Amino acid sequence: MDVELRFDCAGVDWTAVHGTLKRVGMGHFSPERHRQAFEASRAAVFAYACGRLVGFARALSDGVCQAAIYDVAVVPEFQRQGIGAALVRALLSRLEGLNVILYASPGKEDFYRKLGLRKMKTAMARFPDAEARAEKGFTE
Numbered sequence: 001m002d003v004e005l006r007f008d009c010a011g012v013d014w015t016a017v018h019g020t021l022k023r024v025g026m027g028h029f030s031p032e033r034h035r036q037a038f039e040a041s042r043a044a045v046f047a048y049a050c051g052r053l054v055g056f057a058r059a060l061s062d063g064v065c066q067a068a069i070y071d072v073a074v075v076p077e078f079q080r081q082g083i084g085a086a087l088v089r090a091l092l093s094r095l096e097g098l099n100v101i102l103y104a105s106p107g108k109e110d111f112y113r114k115l116g117l118r119k120m121k122t123a124m125a126r127f128p129d130a131e132a133r134a135e136k137g138f139t140e
Helices: 014-022 031-040 083-093 109-115 130-133
Strands: 004-006 043-049 051-061 066-074 099-102
Touching: 004 051, 004 083, 014 051, 014 066, 031 051, 031 066, 043 083, 051 083, 066 083, 083 109
Parallel strands: 066 099
Antiparallel strands: 004 043, 043 051, 051 066
8 A cells, every 4th residue: 555655734625633632532622733743843744645635743842952753653454565654664763863752552562663663661640631541551
């Protein structure tokens, strides 16, 4: 299957972004908040198959030392076809020379390890919905 990667937020269906995040069990907000988050990000990448948005990811960065990858998601029927890996590789190529932290769903560590990321021994987080995050395995 041919998948096209696009690096521009123009024309993105933000309702589809919201729906995809919800379907895969990731944190989701209103389509408008997702638009704002992606447009404010240092880099964003969107995967399209036959004109349909099938995956996306974004990165925050100071552009000098640090970066963080968020919202790596692929619609379920397109998973396990290399799209997620292509999204992460595309972002990593735009973050060369930077320390990169990736915020991942519990259980996805092996996927990211294959892409050259390593599990951290220390990390701290604060979430507005702390109890819900703990129930999902994100925090202790």
